[in-house]
Amino acid sequence: MSATATAPAIDDNVASTRPVSVARGYRFELVKLVSQWRIRLLVLACWIAPALFVAAVSQQSTLPSDTLFGRWMHATGWAGPLMMLGFAGTWALPLLTSLVAGDVFAAEDRLGTWRHLLVAVRSPRRIFAAKALASLTVILLLVAGLAVSSTVGGLLAVGDHPLVGLDGHLLTPSDAAGKVLLAWVCVLAPTLALAGIGLLGSVALGRSPMGLLLPALVALAMQLAQMLPLPVAVRLALPGYAFIAWHGLFTTPAQVAPLLIGVAVSLVWAATGTALAYLFFIRRDFTNPTSDGAGRRAVTTGVLPLAGLLALTVAVVAVATPSTGSGIVRSKVQRSVATAFAHLYRIQTEQLNRPAVTEAQLRVTAACNKGDGQVAPHGAGNDWRCVVTWHLPGVEAAGTAIYQLDVTSDGRYVADGDGPKEVNGYFLVRTPIGNAPNPLWQFDGDVDLLS
Structure with missing residues (x-):
């Protein structure tokens, strides 16, 4: 009888020492995060600004x-x-992940x-x-705010109109909406990578301010690396x-x-x-109040695996991708410029109420060189020059237009019209309903580094 009387007491004691569930801990940590004035201001800023x-x-x-896409903000x-x-x-x-993770x-x-x-x-x-999980939830909330708020602002200010892609073709409003959503979803992956680095810095560096700055510094280093003439494999491995990479969705x-x-x-x-952050955390000595996880061993143990991961991804991508060097060569630039010009020429034709023409009828070609032919025609630079040629039905003489190209290391370029003035010489064209932006005056394009 005494045994049955003491059994409930023993069970209650065991139950009272059980760890708190992850769900309850998650709710507690989430409340702690959103209770900070800094996080509340970030949420408001991302959903309104x-x-x-x-x-x-x-x-x-x-x-x-x-x-x-800044040049098209009047249009759609x-x-x-x-x-x-x-x-x-x-x-x-990068700044948001630093402040949260x-x-x-x-x-x-x-x-x-x-x-x-x-x-x-x-x-x-x-x-x-x-x-x-709590930090991930807040980061997703902030990213969703940026996407939803900017979309609502654009649609209310301009309207739901077709969007010109990076190769000059028109995207219907529904197609544009799907690609915009997919582009924002795709950038969640690098955001999570910075969040993982932020968790590692927060655990390994403790109260040191370097833990807070680590994701932003890593992001800055990767941006600087993307500006360098790196091989394609190294660029993709970052x-x-x-x-x-979401630029490629709009071609x-x-x-x-x-992507x-x-x-x-x-x-x-x-x-x-x-x-790595998890391993650091569970091995930490919480009985020593002076230990906050920071130290040379923690930093070394965190940096070396990431450096090894970078070397491994570079090797895997180099084996898996067919391109070598910068991935920017004359044939790709010529093909991209000719395709974009053909699509945009049709848009200009519609603006001016001229007879409709197809890309097949135009037979657009582009002849490009770099540095006035004095340097090898490959790689990034602002010294690319292209002569575009096209044909109109019933017209024997071919039309020509000149463009100066500024090609960046990631394959994106801006083509600036250099004549004739009737085609690409002015920012505006005179249409039957008034002046409108000239799509052939200046346009953005993207070279596929792996094609």
Whole structure:
């Protein structure tokens, strides 16, 4: 009888020492994050500021033509979220991951609350899972705010009109909507890679401010690397390449291979960074209040695996991809310029109420050289020059136009018209309903590095 009386007491004691579930810990960590004024301001800014910015820029007389899709913000509301996506991949997303994932563990070191948290949860593994999931949720909320807000701002300010792709072809509003959504989804992969690095820095560097800055510094280093004349394999093996690989969605056919490689590499980096952060965390000595995880061994153990991962991805991509060197050669540039010109010429023909013509009838070709023929015609540079030739039905003489190209290392280029003035000499063309932007005056294009 005494045994049956004491059994419930023993069961209650065992139940009281069980670790807190991951779901309860996740809710607790999420409330802690969104209770910070800094996070609340970030959420408000991401859900409000892009709409106001895109709407304001779309109403200006001067557009950011040096920004991808910026020249089309007067024409369609779908250009706004793409212009914002380019800015977000360069600056906003690295900073957001630094402020969220880079501080989620370091905050406990600054406040000295690790022992209290361990007593409450009683499982370092569940603490890590709850904090990682909470930071991921906030990051997804911020990215969704940037995408939704910029899209709403563009559609309300300009409207749901067709979008001109990077090869000059027109995307219907429904097609543009799907590609814009897919582009924002694709940049989640490099954002998660930076978040994994942020978790690693937050755990390994403790209260040091370098843990907070690590994702932003890594993103900056990858952006600088993308500006260098690197081989294609090295460029694709960097996790930040997926921030620009979405450009290939807006060509026909879509440049899928570089995008898939960039997304896969980013996800591998995200998993590796998170796994390293987990190993650091569960091996940490929480009984020593002076230990915050920082140290030479922690930094070395975190840096060496990532360096090895970079070398491995470079080797795998080099074997898997057919291109060598920069991937930018004369034949690709000529093909891209000719295709874009043919599509845009048809748009201009429609603007001017001229007889319709097809790409097959135009038979557009481009002859390009670099450095006035004094240097080898490959690689990035602002010294590319192309002469475009086309034919009109019933006209014996061929038409010609000249373009100066500024080709960047990632394959994107801006073609600036250099005559004749009737085709590409002016920013505006006179149409039956008034002046309209001349699509052939200046246009963006993209060279497939792997084709």
